[in-house]
Each structure stands twice: as C-alpha cells, then as structure tokens.
Amino acid sequence: MGKGNFSRNTFDKLKHYVGVRLQQGVPIVDADWNELEDIRKFELETFLKWFVGDGVPLGNDGFKIEHANEGGNIRLSMSGEFGMQTIITIDHSQSTAADILGFGSANCSAAGNGLSARLSGTAKEPFALRDGTLLVINVKRSPLSSTGKAAWSRTWKVVFQNGAQFKDIGKATAAEVAAAIARAASDLRVSAGLQNDFIIKGGDGTPEGAGRCLVEGWEVINECDLHYTDQQLYENDTLAAALGVDPLLPLTGQKPDQAHSNLYYLDVWERVVDEHEDTDLVNKIIGVPTCVRIKREWVVRGLEGCEKNTVTVPETIRRQGHVYYPLARLDYYQQYGRGFTMLADLRRTGVTIVSQPDLEKITVDVKAIASDAFGADYRLAHTGRSYINTSLREAINAVLRGHMPGMPAQSLAKTNHKKTRPSIVEGNEVMHVCWQENRGSVTADSWCLSFMVYDGNAWNGPTKVGGGNAHPCNPFLLEGDEGVLALWVGDYDRRKRCIFYTKYVDEWKDVGIMIPDILISNEECEVFAIMHNDYLWLFWMDADTESGKNAIWYNRRKPYTTGRDSTDWEGKRKVPGQSAGDPVAIVDGNGNLLVLWLSQDGSPSIRSITCDLKNPSSPSWGQEETHASTQKISGGLSVVKDKTNDIWVFFSSEENFKTSLWYLRIRPDHQGVALVQLTTGQLCSDSTGRAISNREGDIFIIWNKFVGGKISEIWCRCYTSDHGWGQEMQIVPGIFGTGGGISAAVDSWDNIWAVYINNMGSQREISCRKLLPYI
Numbered sequence: 001m002g003k004g005n006f007s008r009n010t011f012d013k014l015k016h017y018v019g020v021r022l023q024q025g026v027p028i029v030d031a032d033w034n035e036l037e038d039i040r041k042f043e044l045e046t047f048l049k050w051f052v053g054d055g056v057p058l059g060n061d062g063f064k065i066e067h068a069n070e071g072g073n074i075r076l077s078m079s080g081e082f083g084m085q086t087i088i089t090i091d092h093s094q095s096t097a098a099d100i101l102g103f104g105s106a107n108c109s110a111a112g113n114g115l116s117a118r119l120s121g122t123a124k125e126p127f128a129l130r131d132g133t134l135l136v137i138n139v140k141r142s143p144l145s146s147t148g149k150a151a152w153s154r155t156w157k158v159v160f161q162n163g164a165q166f167k168d169i170g171k172a173t174a175a176e177v178a179a180a181i182a183r184a185a186s187d188l189r190v191s192a193g194l195q196n197d198f199i200i201k202g203g204d205g206t207p208e209g210a211g212r213c214l215v216e217g218w219e220v221i222n223e224c225d226l227h228y229t230d231q232q233l234y235e236n237d238t239l240a241a242a243l244g245v246d247p248l249l250p251l252t253g254q255k256p257d258q259a260h261s262n263l264y265y266l267d268v269w270e271r272v273v274d275e276h277e278d279t280d281l282v283n284k285i286i287g288v289p290t291c292v293r294i295k296r297e298w299v300v301r302g303l304e305g306c307e308k309n310t311v312t313v314p315e316t317i318r319r320q321g322h323v324y325y326p327l328a329r330l331d332y333y334q335q336y337g338r339g340f341t342m343l344a345d346l347r348r349t350g351v352t353i354v355s356q357p358d359l360e361k362i363t364v365d366v367k368a369i370a371s372d373a374f375g376a377d378y379r380l381a382h383t384g385r386s387y388i389n390t391s392l393r394e395a396i397n398a399v400l401r402g403h404m405p406g407m408p409a410q411s412l413a414k415t416n417h418k419k420t421r422p423s424i425v426e427g428n429e430v431m432h433v434c435w436q437e438n439r440g441s442v443t444a445d446s447w448c449l450s451f452m453v454y455d456g457n458a459w460n461g462p463t464k465v466g467g468g469n470a471h472p473c474n475p476f477l478l479e480g481d482e483g484v485l486a487l488w489v490g491d492y493d494r495r496k497r498c499i500f501y502t503k504y505v506d507e508w509k510d511v512g513i514m515i516p517d518i519l520i521s522n523e524e525c526e527v528f529a530i531m532h533n534d535y536l537w538l539f540w541m542d543a544d545t546e547s548g549k550n551a552i553w554y555n556r557r558k559p560y561t562t563g564r565d566s567t568d569w570e571g572k573r574k575v576p577g578q579s580a581g582d583p584v585a586i587v588d589g590n591g592n593l594l595v596l597w598l599s600q601d602g603s604p605s606i607r608s609i610t611c612d613l614k615n616p617s618s619p620s621w622g623q624e625e626t627h628a629s630t631q632k633i634s635g636g637l638s639v640v641k642d643k644t645n646d647i648w649v650f651f652s653s654e655e656n657f658k659t660s661l662w663y664l665r666i667r668p669d670h671q672g673v674a675l676v677q678l679t680t681g682q683l684c685s686d687s688t689g690r691a692i693s694n695r696e697g698d699i700f701i702i703w704n705k706f707v708g709g710k711i712s713e714i715w716c717r718c719y720t721s722d723h724g725w726g727q728e729m730q731i732v733p734g735i736f737g738t739g740g741g742i743s744a745a746v747d748s749w750d751n752i753w754a755v756y757i758n759n760m761g762s763q764r765e766i767s768c769r770k771l772l773p774y775i
Helices: 030-052 174-184 237-243 356-374 392-400
Strands: 065-067 074-078 084-090 109-113 117-120 133-143 152-160 189-192 198-200 211-215 218-222 260-273 293-306 323-335 338-345 410-415 423-427 430-438 447-454 459-465 476-480 483-492 496-505 527-532 535-544 549-557 580-587 593-599 605-612 625-628 638-641 647-655 658-667 672-677 690-693 699-708 711-720 729-736 743-746 752-760 763-771
Touching: 030 218, 065 338, 074 084, 074 174, 084 117, 152 174, 174 189, 211 260, 211 323, 218 260, 218 293, 410 447, 410 459, 423 476, 423 483, 423 752, 430 476, 430 483, 430 763, 447 483, 447 496, 476 527, 483 527, 483 535, 527 580, 535 580, 535 593, 549 580, 549 593, 580 638, 593 647, 638 690, 658 699, 690 743, 699 743, 699 752, 711 752, 729 763
Parallel strands: 423 743, 729 752
Antiparallel strands: 065 198, 074 117, 074 189, 084 109, 084 133, 109 117, 133 152, 211 218, 260 293, 260 323, 323 338, 410 763, 423 430, 430 447, 447 459, 476 483, 483 496, 527 535, 535 549, 580 593, 593 605, 605 625, 638 647, 647 658, 658 672, 690 699, 699 711, 711 729, 743 752, 752 763
16 A cells, blocks of 8 residues: 655644745745645544534435345445446346346346445345356446546356255355355455345445545545445455554354344544555656545444443544544343344434534424424424425315315326226335236236335336236235335236235335245135234135135244245144134234134124234134124225224125225223214225224224215214214315225324225226325
C-alpha cells in the first residue's frame, strides 16, 4: 500500500489557521499545498462532528444491520473495478444445475457498476444434484464510459461429479458445491451462505443513492447491500497485513443456551493510495505520478460475547487513527426454556443540520397540529408522507352523508377475462393485493396469480406470478415472520391439484413452491392459513375416503424452513370432526388454535374444535363443539377476535329469498355463546361478509348489498366495546354486476382497505378504497 513522498507536515490545528495564501516569486512546495488541504478537511470534519453529529442522515437508511437468513445457499461474487461494469450471469441454455442451486430465470444475473457483482442462490442445502450436471458461469466486464479501458469476459463450466467432490451428490451440501465451483472458477469468489451471517444495508448502487453514515465528522458510504462475509477483509490475512488492520474473523454463530450479546460496529480509517494500487494516478503525458490520494476505508466488525446492553465500542479494541460507530446489538436470551434473539438498531437516524432546539420545536408543533386534527396516535407513513390522503372537509362531508370518509375508489387493474376474489394484507407497512386471473382466452383454462403493492405513494404492478392450467381458486395472503406469503390451489402437471405458495421479499418473484405430499380431489377447494409459534398452519377441505364425506385437513411447516422439502412439513393430517367444509382458524385468548367450519350434513350449525398449543411441537386436539342455528347457513365464515378475546364468527343466512348477515359470539370463559342477526338487507350472490378487527379490538364487517337490477353497493358496520354497533354506512356505491369478490384488511394506522371486483360488462376490474374510520 502507498505511503507517499512528502517533505514535511506543517498542519497544526492549535494554530487556528483557516487558509494558506500563495505569494509571488516563491517556489511552490508540497507542504503548503498539503496544509491547505488539511485545513479545509479539518474544518469540514469539525463542523460535521460538532454541529451535525454521528449517525445516518435524514432520508437515508444506510448501514442498517439485518438478519440474512441465508444459511446453506450458494453465493458468487466478482470484485469490481473503477469505471467498469461487472456482470455475473448463469447461462441457462447450458446449465442443468442452475434451478437446483436456486439460480432460476428470475435470479440468474447480477451487476456492479464500479463495485463487486454478487449473486446469491435462492435454494438451500441439501441440493439434489446428479452426476454430470453442469453450471456455466459467465463474467463480463465493460467500461462505463470512454475511459480507454478494455472489456473482457470469462466463462467457467463447472461439472459436478460424484466421487471425491461429494459424500452424496444427491444430498450435496453448500460447502461441497462451493468448493467444486471454486476449483473451476479460479477468479470467482464462491462461498456457502452461513446461517449467522448478516446484511449491511447500502443503497441503489449509485453514489447519489448510497447508504451513508457520519462518524466523527467522516462520511462513510456504502453503495450496495453486502453480507458480513462479503467484505474483502473477511478471513483475508494478506489484505489485513497490507492495510495494517485486523482481518474479519468468522462469526461463531448463535448460542441459544447462553445469554449474551454481539455488538456490530463500523471501523473507519484513512490511508494513502499511490500509483502501484491505482495506475490512473500516473500522468500519461509525463509518465510519472504527480500526487497520491487519501482513501477512506471502512469495515463492519462484530464483537461477540460482550456485556448485555453494550452500546459503545470498548476502548480496549480501538486503534489510533481509527474512528468507530456502533450499528446494532444482537441479544441472546432464554425464556420459557427456549433460546431467543433480538436485534437492536443502535444507529442515530434522521440526522439533520437543523439545530436540536429548532428540530424539537418543529416536531412539537407538527405533533400538536396532527393531534388536534387527527388524534394523538397519528403517524406518518414509512415514506414520510401523510397516511390520510384526504382533507378534513371531505371527511366531515362523508360523515354528514352517513358514509365513511376516505380516499376515492381506485381502479387497480382491468381485464376482459375472469378474476377470482382478491385478497389484501399489510406487510411491513406496505399493502399487498393478490387475485387469480385468466389471461388466456375466455374459454381457456389458463390461470395465473397477479399481485400489486402500495408503497405509500402509489400502487405498483400488476406482477404476474406462476401460470398454467390451474382451476380458479381464491388466493390467500398472510403476513408471516419472513414477509408476506401468498397461497393458492393449482394444478400440477395438468392432472393433480396441489397447494402452492410464494413470498414477498422486496418484490414478488415468479417462484411457486409446491407443498410436498398434498394431492386434492375437491374441485372447489380453498386454502386457509395462519402463523402461530413460528409454524405455518394450512387448512383445506377435501374428501375423506374412510367416511366418504368432506373433512378438514391440515399440515404444518416447521419453523425456520423453506417448505420446499417433505422434511420441512409434518405431513397431511385430518382435523377431528364430521362432515366439514369451508374452514377458518384463529388464536383464542388462551393462545390456543380454534378451528371453525360449516356443517355439511344438512343441519344448520357451525362446528369448532380447539387445538391446545402449550407445547407448540406437539399440539393436541380437544372435543368437537356444535353451535346450532335456527337459520339456514348459506355463506362461508369470517372470524375475528375483540379486545376481550371473544371470538366473533360472521356468516350469511338465506330465508324467504333474502340473505342476511348473522354472527356467532363465542365467550368460552364467561358467558357462553350468542347468536345475533346483524342485517336484514339482501346480500349479493357470494353471500359472504368480510370481518376485520383493529389494534383496539374494534370490529368491522363489510359486505355486498344488492340494491336492484344488476347493481350492488359495499356497506360497512362497526362494533366498539364502548358504543356497541354503529349505523350501517355505504362505502362504495353502484358496483355493476353481482358484486362478488370482496376482501378487506386493517393497516397499522387502523385504516380500512377494501378491494372488490367491479363487473363492467365486457371488462372486469379490481378496485380498492382506503377508509378512515377515525378522524
């Protein structure tokens, strides 16, 4: 590494010099030039340190530490070069191992502009490789501008062979696959993803959109996300010795049986770069370098086993000339006989040049105005924009008309082909809508999933996921620990009906995971899912060959698994019960799972059964209960829980050619069961209301109301523990057609989102309306 050739260092901050003035008739020497640079740099660093402070600037989220959860996958990276674009591509036309390793068509290329290119496989070990399977990797580097640098490319063909490379090639480990690729691709960095690895958040790959952090007046920049193990100093003793720093050591991993903490922090320093490292410093006209450069380096380190509640970097590990900043702390602790982890963000965010007293006054003023107008709990969306998007005038006028205030209805997507009922859910303060759609001809049996995402500013999409010959099925969206999950029933190989799911991670990708060992015979089967104790529970209706009737079946995905393999699931099992259909489930006030379904033996009743989950890994079912009704039950169930932990089950009942809404209120711990008629109006053909509850336990029921001809409307009614049932309110007028296909969700701000299908003659559209029940 460079050291530079300087005559002397004349800068002394105690002299309080603020500038250097060049005189005429005197020689120009390096010391004066360098002191001028040192003065300017010192003033800037002092200003940033004392008047702005350490942390992440306002509007930026740089250097956030996040769990990677990528243990057992394959990761490829190629170092970058200034002024050059580096691209890693998996050649699908030749590679027979690409899909097996998780480098599918939607994840087969990665680029870096002046930076490293990194590509991670989505599949995890073990990999079902075969003898002779091939992975073809192309790396191309080309100039970003007319720099005079030459483009080049490399291709590596990796043949996986049974024998010395693998203990069992059909169950190849990530370490074995990485070693095989590394032997063939000499210049490529190949590694097996580690379960305890973590991600250091950067930006969008550009200097303008980079992640930033201020440390002791030094601005540290990270253009792209990277893993801890992606850092060049990771287990690199040679580079560490050249830089005069310590290498990055492997993380020892989680220790759930020991209570301790890990501190992740920034280590920043500056060094000299000369012409041996950067040949661009050579002036080609005179053939010699005229100046060296000062480069700011950084690395994120981990201090494992530190004391609980550590928030500063200990003095014992600090080096002279380095500055440090704590980013996050991972705490390990024991509870209920199990080990848990909690990641605490230690960064100071929202750093701004506005002085603290002024900032506090602005914050107080804004909060006071917002509290007066919208209530004390009002917050901004994650984008910084108002989450209300309507005026007080519009809201008051809507209330005076007997309607619910909110944003105007929005058309999300239109098509000439048939759509199923949409599903909507919030995940990480982002709204997701999904529906199944026939994108072939009107008669073709060609269905796919379509997704749209509302990011706080606008709806994005639709994005198509999957396709083929699935029978129409209403998809199910669910917020899980790893993101938003979409589940649906579809055809496999045009002959077998199976359950599929995919998940949202930054975007919906064209990946459908087929749940193993489930074949469904029922043509009208729909899936219901719920997360509990890190298990994903799936429920569906299908025929029981032993009884000759329909039954409720379930399967559980084990915690922290992908769900791709049979071993990730506990297996298909039957819920104890008779003549069952249309299942729903909810966690009751005791932390147990309550499953409810409609009777299919001709009796007007709702049936339920409780699953004791005191031991999550070994649930036990109780006795089936029957909740008799004097009314004919004609519609599916919708279930919610209020703040007293009472279970509310809504359903529709048809009598004298009129369909009304009813609910069953189950109070297992105190007052038994109450059966109440809610509406007497005519419901539309789907005969199903959608019930949702907010953080306060208030309940909203939304339904389609037939008003004559081919016109229906969407109405809502709210229940609060303080005031009981409120008045019916129209929220969407004049929907053409049957009005089938309504869904609803409550977001983190207690706003209601209703999505529905509007049949407009030759076209059908998915529409959405956001409502404000509290202003």
